[in-house]
Amino acid sequence: MLKRLQRKTLIPTQIAGYAATLLVGAAIVMLACQLYADLRPLLTQQTDVFRGHAITLSKNVGALQSLNKRGIYFTEREIEELERQPFVAQVARFTSSGFHTKASINFAGQGLYTDLFFEGVPDRYIDVRSEEWRWDSTSNFIPVIIPEDYLSLYNFGFAESQSLPVISKGTVEQVSFTIDLDGNGRHRSFRSRIVGFSGKINTILAPEEFLEWANREFGSAATNPPSRLLVELADASDERIPRFMEEHNYSIKQDELESSKMVFFFRAAMAFLLTVALIIIALSVAFIVMSLNVIVQKNHDLFCNLYAIGYSPQQMARFYRRTVGIITVADMVAATTIALILRSLYVGKLSTVFTLEGSVWPIVIAAAVLTAALIGIYNYIILKTIRGTVEP
Amino acid sequence: MLIELHNLKPKYMSELEVSGSDIYLQPTVKFERGRKYMVCARSGHGKTSLLNFIYGSNNAYDGAVLFHDDDSTPLERRRRKLSYLFQDLRLFPELTALENVQIKNNLTGYKSMAQIEAMLDQVLSPEKKHQPVATLSLGQRQRVAAVRALCQPFEFLLMDEPFSHLDLESSQAVAALVLSEVESQGAGLIVTALDPIGLFPFDVTLNL
Numbered sequence: 380m381l382k383r384l385q386r387k388t389l390i391p392t393q394i395a396g397y398a399a400t401l402l403v404g405a406a407i408v409m410l411a412c413q414l415y416a417d418l419r420p421l422l423t424q425q426t427d428v429f430r431g432h433a434i435t436l437s438k439n440v441g442a443l444q445s446l447n448k449r450g451i452y453f454t455e456r457e458i459e460e461l462e463r464q465p466f467v468a469q470v471a472r473f474t475s476s477g478f479h480t481k482a483s484i485n486f487a488g489q490g491l492y493t494d495l496f497f498e499g500v501p502d503r504y505i506d507v508r509s510e511e512w513r514w515d516s517t518s519n520f521i522p523v524i525i526p527e528d529y530l531s532l533y534n535f536g537f538a539e540s541q542s543l544p545v546i547s548k549g550t551v552e553q554v555s556f557t558i559d560l561d562g563n564g565r566h567r568s569f570r571s572r573i574v575g576f577s578g579k580i581n582t583i584l585a586p587e588e589f590l591e592w593a594n595r596e597f598g599s600a601a602t603n604p605p606s607r608l609l610v611e612l613a614d615a616s617d618e619r620i621p622r623f624m625e626e627h628n629y630s631i632k633q634d635e636l637e638s639s640k641m642v643f644f645f646r647a648a649m650a651f652l653l654t655v656a657l658i659i660i661a662l663s664v665a666f667i668v669m670s671l672n673v674i675v676q677k678n679h680d681l682f683c684n685l686y687a688i689g690y691s692p693q694q695m696a697r698f699y700r701r702t703v704g705i706i707t708v709a710d711m712v713a714a715t716t717i718a719l720i721l722r723s724l725y726v727g728k729l730s731t732v733f734t735l736e737g738s739v740w741p742i743v744i745a746a747a748v749l750t751a752a753l754i755g756i757y758n759y760i761i762l763k764t765i766r767g768t769v770e771p
Numbered sequence: 772m773l774i775e776l777h778n779l780k781p782k783y784m785s786e787l788e789v790s791g792s793d794i795y796l797q798p799t800v801k802f803e804r805g806r807k808y809m810v811c812a813r814s815g816h817g818k819t820s821l822l823n824f825i826y827g828s829n830n831a832y833d834g835a836v837l838f839h840d841d842d843s844t845p846l847e848r849r850r851r852k853l854s855y856l857f858q859d860l861r862l863f864p865e866l867t868a869l870e871n872v873q874i875k876n877n878l879t880g881y882k883s884m885a886q887i888e889a890m891l892d893q894v895l896s897p898e899k900k901h902q903p904v905a906t907l908s909l910g911q912r913q914r915v916a917a918v919r920a921l922c923q924p925f926e927f928l929l930m931d932e933p934f935s936h937l938d939l940e941s942s943q944a945v946a947a948l949v950l951s952e953v954e955s956q957g958a959g960l961i962v963t964a965l966d967p968i969g970l971f972p973f974d975v976t977l978n979l
Contacts, residue, residue, distance in 0.1 A: 380874045384863060499882050684861040687828060688875050688919070689849040 381690070385698040389679045389700045393670035397663055398706050399476065399754075404659030405714035406721075409745045413722050416741035417729075433504050434576065435580060436461075436608045454606040457627075467619040472605040473582065474499035474590045477598030478562030481769045482571070484554070497523075497557070499587035500580060504609050507575030512591035521558055521569045524584040527576040548576055562597030582607075664753065667703060668760055674699070675764050686769035695769075698761045701756045708750060715746045772852060772926040774802040774825060778834035779810075781820045794821060795976040796834075801975075804926050807952060807953075807960040807971055809949050812979035818963035821979065822929045825961070826855050850879055856920040859929035860912055864905035868915045871904055872922055879923040892917045894944050897943055909936040917945045923950045927959040928952075934968065947971035 414632055438451050453461075453472075462470050476497040483492035502512070511522045534545040538590045551573050577584065614621065626632055675682060719742060780786070780795050783958075787797035794810065795817065802808060802825075802970040812818050817857050819969065822830035824836050827845030841852060862871050872887050882890075891900050894914040904912055913936045920928065950971060962971060963979075 380866065380870055380877060384866065384874075387865065390835070521937065684863065687849075687855070687857065687861050689846065689878050691846055771828055 381685070381694070382698055384681060384685075385695075388674050388681065390524065390670060390674065391704065393663070393666070393673075394702075394706060397670065400659060400666060401707065401710045402714050402717075404656050404663055405711055405749055406717045407652065407656035408660065409648055409714055409718035409742045409747065410721055411656060412741045412745040413718060413739065414725070415649045417722070417726070419739040424439040433579075433609055433611045433632050436610050437606060437625075437630050439513055439628050451606045453606070453608055454604065458605075460607070464619075464623060466613050466620055466623075467556070468613040468683075469611040470608040471501050471504060473607045473609070474587055474594075475605070476585075476590055476602060477594050477603075478560055479597075481559045481561070483559065484556040496583065497585040497590060498582040498607075499608055500583055501587060504580065504586065504611075505577060507577055507578040509574040511574040512586065514592070516592055519569050521571045521585055521589060523571055524573040524575045524580075525573055526583075527578045528581065530576060534703055541700040546745050548722075560593060560597050562599065565597055574709035580609075581635050599743055605613045647657060649743035660749070660753075664756065667757070671699060671703075672764055673767050674730070682765060682769050692766040692769060696758075696767050699761045699765075700758050703755050703761070707753050707757070710731055711746045711750045715742055718742045772804050773839040774927065775837040775839065776800040776802075776824075776834065777837070779821075779836065780825065780833045781817050781824075782819045782833060784817060784830045789817070792816075792979050800960055802927065802958045802961060803846060805809040805957055806974040808893065808962070809964045809967065809971070810961060810975045811965070811967055813892070816979050818979055819885065819931055820932050822855065822961065822963060825880050825927075826853055826929060832870055839909075852923065852926045854923050854925035854928045856917055856918045856928070856930040858935070860916040861921075862904045862916055863910055867903055868907065868911075870916055875919045876922040881924055882922045887922065890921065890948060893917070893948050894918060894941065908939060910938070913937060914945055915940060917949065917956050921949065921963050925956060926976070927961060930960070930962045932963055934964075934970070942970055943959055946952045960968050 417498060440451070441693070458470060460473075461467055479494045480493045480497060481492055483490055485491075505512070505524065507524050509522065509524075511520075530546065530548065530551065537543065538545050552575075553572075554569055555572050558567070558571045560567050623629075682695060686692070701709070719739060721741065723740065776794060776797070777799055778796055780789055780799070784795075786796065786843075792900065794800050810818060810821065818833070820829060824832050829870070832914060839850070841848065843852065850934075863874065866874065867892060871889070872891065876882050876887060888900070894917065899907060899911060900909075904915060907915070913933070916931075917933060920930075928948070933945065937945065949960075952958075961972065962973075967976065
């Protein structure tokens with residue numbers, strides 16, 4: 380009977396308005412949380428498509444350095460200073476080869492050869508995953524990784540202009556060649572093959588372990604200090620990074636700055652989306668709270684009479700709490716469903732390019748937190764409004 | 772339960788207005804359970820205010836209203852100790868006569884459906900029970916409100932000008948019903964009226 384009396388007080392258009400705005404706001408919030416959770420691993424992993432937070436650092440080569448090469452190397456003091464910077468998580472050096480290297484290949488009965496150099500970096504900085512990328516001192520095989528730019532340069536520059544056929548990565552990876560190492564009065568031949576292309580490290584890479592071994596076997600005692608460093612950034616969007624680099628005349632590969640910017644823009648876009656969604660939700664909350672206020676004011680006599688015959692504010696609030704609660708929960712279930720459908724759409728599109736390993740927990744957690752928060756707010760406001768109206 | 776008033780005065784009335792009252796600004800006025808009180812006054816002399824002060828629905832007074840042997844909250848008191856027939860009735864126009872009584876009885880669970888119907892039948896013609904209160908006359912509504920006030924346990928029944936819209940016959944029917952319920956509950960009765968009424972055997976008459 381109480382329910383029948385109170386049901387008549389509801390204003391259907393206002394409740395529909397609340398349900399619609401909350402649905403939109405909640406669906407966007409959940410989707411933003413899910414999108415952030417899905418794409419964040421891509422932004423933070425070392426081997427990600429956005430190049431993560433590791434950058435290659437070198438010194439700018441000026442006119443003087445081309446004569447006096449000392450200026451291009453990093454001193455121990457400079458490396459230590461770099462390590463001390465708050466935005467730097469770790470610094471790794473490039474290991475260079477201190478011996479004479481020659482690569483040769485038999486092509487159509489003709490021997491072609493070229494002088495070569497190798498550099499090495501810790502494996503975790505390498506954006507190529509290959510089964511063959513390992514060095515075994517008992518084997519006679521050296522895996523090599525070359526920059527993706529080399530192949531692009533040939534395919535889109537040289538081959539294009541000379542009407543030569545373009546070469547795929549697969550083709551290149553099938554070509555074996557011979558590597559001859561000389562130094563320390565020793566000589567040894569190895570078989571070699573390109574096992575991958577790095578979009579991140581602009582050098583010819585051989586396994587770091589191999590270089591350490593080869594430097595002991597064939598290298599001269601004195602090796603040059605590093606001219607390039609791999610710097611792992613704690614936060615790629617830190618604005619002190621470009622300033623520090625400029626002050627010390629260090630150069631960063633442009634792509635890497637771009638990727639930092641991309642991370643920054645992605646975060647900013649997510650924050651913007653989340654803010655807009657939260658504003659929509661706040662408006663929907665304001666909407667229903669105002670509607671409840673109107674209901675209580677318009678039906679002032681009904682509430683006062685109920686209180687006068689002994690109904691408590693809690694008993695009077697129960698119907699409105701339940702109604703708003705049911706609408707909110709139903710809305711959240713609908714918003715979750717919408718967010719899950721939209722996620723399956725973007726996962727379908729993105730999974731052709733990236734591997735998305737995330738679960739749908741962020742949507743579920745966002746829905747649960749939002750529902751609990753809203754219902755808590757409503758329960759408090761409904762009771763407070765009714766109590767404020769009926770109590771003398 | 773014993774109700775005690777000490778130096779009571781509505782905040783919105785001057786001392787001059789309440790001078791000569793048997794209740795307002797008196798050091799102590801006692802209402803004892805089991806006794807029947809009539810409070811007479813002309814309009815605008817604070818009859819409704821007095822009952823509202825006791826009922827806890829108006830706190831705009833100086834002095835004190837005390838309940839002996841009772842530490843319940845005003846809301847608990849409304850459900851178990853004090854019943855009130857309001858002058859403005861406070862019915863729900865969209866509900867039928869029967870439903871208006873039921874909505875109170877649902878809260879207290881004090882009377883059975885049969886008892887409620889029997890009480891309504893004593894004061895109202897049977898076909899009116901199922902009509903929305905909005906369609907009833909003022910007198911009929913007053914009778915519905917009286918029945919509703921009896922659907923709960925009480926130690927005091929407060930009635931604010933209960934017969935103001937009733938003819939003698941209806942008044943007698945209501946008075947008989949009220950008296951039997953008050954007697955069976957061993958309760959006190961406080962009735963306000965413009966002029967003395969002879970429908971109840973009052974123990975005390977007070978002029979406000």
